[in-house]
Amino acid sequence: MPxxxxxVAERAGVSxxxxxxxxxxxxxxxxxxxxxxxxxxxxxxxxPSAIARGLTLGRTHTIGLILPEIADGFFxxxxxxxxxxAVRQNFHLLVSTFHSHRSDExxxxxxxxxxxxxxxxxxxxxxxxxxxxxxHRSSFPIVVLCKKIKYTNCKYVVIDDLQGAYQAVVHLIKHxxxxxATIRGPLDNYDAFQRLAGYKSALxxxxxxxxxxxxxxxxxQWEGGESAMHILLDLVQxxxxxxxxxxxxxxxxxxxxxxxxxxIPKDMAIIGFDDIELARLVTPPLTTVHxxxxxxxxxxxxxxxxxxxxxxxxxKNILKTGLVIRKSCGC
Amino acid sequence: MPxxxxxVAERAGVSxxxxxxxxxxxxxxxxxxxxxxxxxxxxxxxxPSAIARGLTLGRTHTIGLILPEIADGFFxxxxxxxxxxAVRQNFHLLVSTFHSHRSDExxxxxxxxxxxxxxxxxxxxxxxxxxxxxxHRSSFPIVVLCKKIKYTNCKYVVIDDLQGAYQAVVHLIKHxxxxxATIRGPLDNYDAFQRLAGYKSALxxxxxxxxxxxxxxxxxQWEGGESAMHILLDLVQxxxxxxxxxxxxxxxxxxxxxxxxxxIPKDMAIIGFDDIELARLVTPPLTTVHxxxxxxxxxxxxxxxxxxxxxxxxxKNILKTGLVIRKSCGC
DNA sequence: TCTCCTTGTGGAATCGGTTTCATAAAATAT
DNA sequence: ATATTTTATGAAACCGATTCCACAAGGAGA
Numbered sequence: 001m002p003x004x005x006x007x008v009a010e011r012a013g014v015s016x017x018x019x020x021x022x023x024x025x026x027x028x029x030x031x032x033x034x035x036x037x038x039x040x041x042x043x044x045x046x047x048p049s050a051i052a053r054g055l056t057l058g059r060t061h062t063i064g065l066i067l068p069e070i071a072d073g074f075f076x077x078x079x080x081x082x083x084x085x086a087v088r089q090n091f092h093l094l095v096s097t098f099h100s101h102r103s104d105e106x107x108x109x110x111x112x113x114x115x116x117x118x119x120x121x122x123x124x125x126x127x128x129x130x131x132x133x134x135x136h137r138s139s140f141p142i143v144v145l146c147k148k149i150k151y152t153n154c155k156y157v158v159i160d161d162l163q164g165a166y167q168a169v170v171h172l173i174k175h176x177x178x179x180x181a182t183i184r185g186p187l188d189n190y191d192a193f194q195r196l197a198g199y200k201s202a203l204x205x206x207x208x209x210x211x212x213x214x215x216x217x218x219x220x221q222w223e224g225g226e227s228a229m230h231i232l233l234d235l236v237q238x239x240x241x242x243x244x245x246x247x248x249x250x251x252x253x254x255x256x257x258x259x260x261x262x263x264i265p266k267d268m269a270i271i272g273f274d275d276i277e278l279a280r281l282v283t284p285p286l287t288t289v290h291x292x293x294x295x296x297x298x299x300x301x302x303x304x305x306x307x308x309x310x311x312x313x314x315x316k317n318i319l320k321t322g323l324v325i326r327k328s329c330g331c
Numbered sequence: 332m333p334x335x336x337x338x339v340a341e342r343a344g345v346s347x348x349x350x351x352x353x354x355x356x357x358x359x360x361x362x363x364x365x366x367x368x369x370x371x372x373x374x375x376x377x378x379p380s381a382i383a384r385g386l387t388l389g390r391t392h393t394i395g396l397i398l399p400e401i402a403d404g405f406f407x408x409x410x411x412x413x414x415x416x417a418v419r420q421n422f423h424l425l426v427s428t429f430h431s432h433r434s435d436e437x438x439x440x441x442x443x444x445x446x447x448x449x450x451x452x453x454x455x456x457x458x459x460x461x462x463x464x465x466x467h468r469s470s471f472p473i474v475v476l477c478k479k480i481k482y483t484n485c486k487y488v489v490i491d492d493l494q495g496a497y498q499a500v501v502h503l504i505k506h507x508x509x510x511x512a513t514i515r516g517p518l519d520n521y522d523a524f525q526r527l528a529g530y531k532s533a534l535x536x537x538x539x540x541x542x543x544x545x546x547x548x549x550x551x552q553w554e555g556g557e558s559a560m561h562i563l564l565d566l567v568q569x570x571x572x573x574x575x576x577x578x579x580x581x582x583x584x585x586x587x588x589x590x591x592x593x594x595i596p597k598d599m600a601i602i603g604f605d606d607i608e609l610a611r612l613v614t615p616p617l618t619t620v621h622x623x624x625x626x627x628x629x630x631x632x633x634x635x636x637x638x639x640x641x642x643x644x645x646x647k648n649i650l651k652t653g654l655v656i657r658k659s660c661g662c
Numbered sequence: 663t664c665t666c667c668t669t670g671t672g673g674a675a676t677c678g679g680t681t682t683c684a685t686a687a688a689a690t691a692t
Numbered sequence: 693a694t695a696t697t698t699t700a701t702g703a704a705a706c707c708g709a710t711t712c713c714a715c716a717a718g719g720a721g722a
Contacts, residue, residue, distance in 0.1 A: 002444050004677090004678055004679085005678060005679060006678075006679095014701075014702085015701065015702045015703075016678085016679080016680095016702090017680085017681080017701070017702055017703080017704095018700085018701060018702075019679095020679070020680060020681085021680095021700095021701090023679095024680085028699070028700065028701085029700070029701085030699085030700060030701090033700080033701085045444075047444030047445055048445065048678080048679070049386075049445060049446045049677090049678055049679065050445035050446055050447045051382055051385045051386050051391060051445075051446050051447070051677090051678080051679090052386055052446075052677070052678035052679040052680090052707090053678080053679055053680080054382045054679095054707095055380075055382050055383055055386050055677090055678080055679070055680095055706095055707050055708065055709085056678085056679055056680045056681080056706075056707050057679090057680070057707085058707080060382065062425070062447075069411075070407055070410050070411040070414055071404075071407040071408045071410070071411040071625075072407070073402075073404070073608075075407075076401055076402045076403070076406075076407035076410075077402045079401050079402070079407075079410075079426065080400075080401040080402040080428075083401055083426065083427055083428055084428075084430070086427075087427070087430050092425055092427065092442075092447065093425065093426055093427060094393070094423055094424065094425055094426075095410065095414065095424055095425075095426040096414055096417075096418070096423065096424060097411075097414055099415070099418050111423075113333050113376075113378030114378055114379065114380060114381035114382075115380045115381055115382050115383075115708095116381045116382070116393075116423065277608065277609075278608075278609070278612060281609060294402075335707090335708055335709085336708060336709060336710095337708075337709095345671075345672085346671065346672040346673075347672090347708090347709080347710095348671070348672055348673080348674095348710085348711080349670085349671060349672075350709095351709070351710060351711085352670095352671090352710095354709095355710085359669070359670060359671085360670070360671085361669085361670060361671090364670080364671085379708080379709070380707090380708055380709065381709095382707090382708080382709085383677090383707070383708035383709035383710090384708080384709055384710080385677095385709090386676095386677050386678065386679085386707090386708080386709070386710095387676070387677050387708085387709055387710045387711085388677090388709085388710070389677080446678095
């Protein structure tokens with residue numbers, strides 16, 4: 001409680017209006033008055049109350065960030081990106097998760113309805129469009145992560161999985177591998193679908209015939225990758241390179257290769273997807289597609305602050321992935 | 332903008348005082364009045380403004396959490412613990428990091444001075460006592476993590492490293508290992524010091540003579556652990572078990588053992604400290620001391636909310652570590 | 663019947679700022 | 693010297709709640 005504007009005003013012998021002007025850099029204050037006020041402010045260690053300000057201005061300079069989980073390698077990078085972007089814009093970040101014991105609605109309700117935040121960043125694969133619809137009526141700045149929103153005009157930021165997969169497979173092609181297989185994710189998963197599409201697209205662009213035997217099902221888990229790789233190795237003509245739709249499967253696949261006494265990347269090149277922490281720790285270090293989670297958080301914040309400043313930001317933002325070249329591809 | 336209390340009052344044909352009473356569960360409202368107000372509230376989708384409330388009550392129901400880094404396995408667990416505790420207490424969490432381009436002071440200043448938060452949780456090994464002193468004058472609830480505070484009466488929560496190390500070494504002793512060595516951390520590190528003390532204490536309590544050769548320097552890094560283990564293995568009488576002061580060193584040590592063609596835990600048992608994610612992924616899975624980061628965050632929040640509610644909470648809180656028994660100890 | 667409590671309700675001050683509008687003083691134009 | 697504009701300043705309304713205090717109505721007690 002470092003004093004109020006009133007105290008400053010009295011002490012400086014001016015009105016609170018003048019003090020307010022000084023604080024906000026309003027030029028219509030005489031130089032000597034300004035200096036006197038500044039002096040008192042310093043003397044009292046006065047800091048204007050963000051709450052009072054928020055009440056009059058209707059702005060809290062705070063953005064809500066709601067994630068499915070916090071203690072997760074990916075999500076925590078989203079937070080970091082959001083935090084740094086928020087700081088750049090002089091905003092604060094209210095972080096929370098969807099907790100089982102309170103509904104999505106309740107949480108978002110409180111944050112927005114109570115006016116705690118100026119905007120909301122939501123990341124939840126299970127989020128329904130209708131739920132978002134309801135919110136959007138309130139004309140609150142809302143940005144949804146990793147999910148395309150159909151029916152409302154909420155903004156969203158997604159990661160271009162297709163391009164990432166494409167790039168990975170092209171990398172393998174340019175390495176000279178001829179028989180490139182893929183271990184795909186579960187069919188109902190949108191990301192898995194996109195990554196498979198990227199694989200197919202790359203082969204097509206380089207005139208490599210698609211061999212159905214080279215597309216094996218995985219479950220996005222370690223074990224799925226391992227058994228999928230065994231299937232591939234048992235083929236009459238096994239592939240010489242594999243693109244796994246995520247890192248755990250890639251690492252499982254590596255394990256299978258090793259168990260057969262084969263070497264990576266000499267006998268079998270492998271590229272994963274996600275760039276989990278473990279990827280650079282396995283032997284050989286896994287070449288993989290990096291997900292720009294940091295940028296995702298940062299862009300979401302910038303999208304929100306942009307909206308708040310009245311800039312017309314684009315409704316859809318697509319972030320490119322990046323290929324992280326390590327050893328498992330043969331580089 | 333789900334309406335204001337004024338609109339509700341008008342619509343319900345009562346004064347805002349009455350509406351306020353209804354919202355806050357004040358019993359001095361006739362039943363039928365209450366129902367009428369509730370109806371209007373529902374109809375309008377009215378949610379009271381937390382900002383306005385904050386202004387009058389001087390409480391924001393928000394706690395600031397400032398960490399050195401966010402995208403880190405440990406810190407993100409602190410956030411999660413804090414988040415869940417905050418939700419339980421109906422509080423919100425404002426998360427940020429000390430950013431290089433703004434001073435500690437500036438950040439804490441803003442959060443507290445501006446009245447954005449009701450209390451602050453600080454985690455920063457470099458935090459100076461004098462810095463905290465200055466803040467404590469303001470009688471704000473502040474809790475410092477993982478750092479003992481001498482000169483002020485700030486609360487703090489620390490992890491009992493000594494006890495953790497003690498427990499780990501005792502576990503090795505009870506396994507029947509006779510020659511237990513340790514790879515310690517850098518001497519100037521308080522945690523490293525505590526862990527070494529725990530090691531010594533355990534040996535002493537079990538009447539095992541301390542062999543100076545069995546205390547090798549490490550640097551808390553992977554490589555340091557590896558070279559330290561080589562030193563141990565080159566001894567005339569190498570140890571049969573090693574307690575490494577953190578997991579990276581333990582994993583480096585495992586690597587050294589493997590390179591010599593020895594097996595873990597048959598030829599050499601190893602216990603680490605920290606329980607990093609990688610610990611359960613190495614082969615064999617590393618037995619290690621788990622740091623209760625989740626509890627740290629949760630306890631800090633509870634300490635703050637306790638203070639806010641006027642409970643006299645203890646100034647110092649010590650959290651116990653827990654031994655995570657996996658395979659590297661021989662279990 | 664007249665006072666004295668309850669009980670339910672509302673008016674108005676308050677929290678700490680911002681902002682509109684009025685006004686006094688100073689500067690410029692006539 | 694007077695009229696007009698500009699500049700610096702302050703009074704007061706407002707943001708959306710809470711809360712103290714006043715007050716009217718109804719019931720109990722004398």
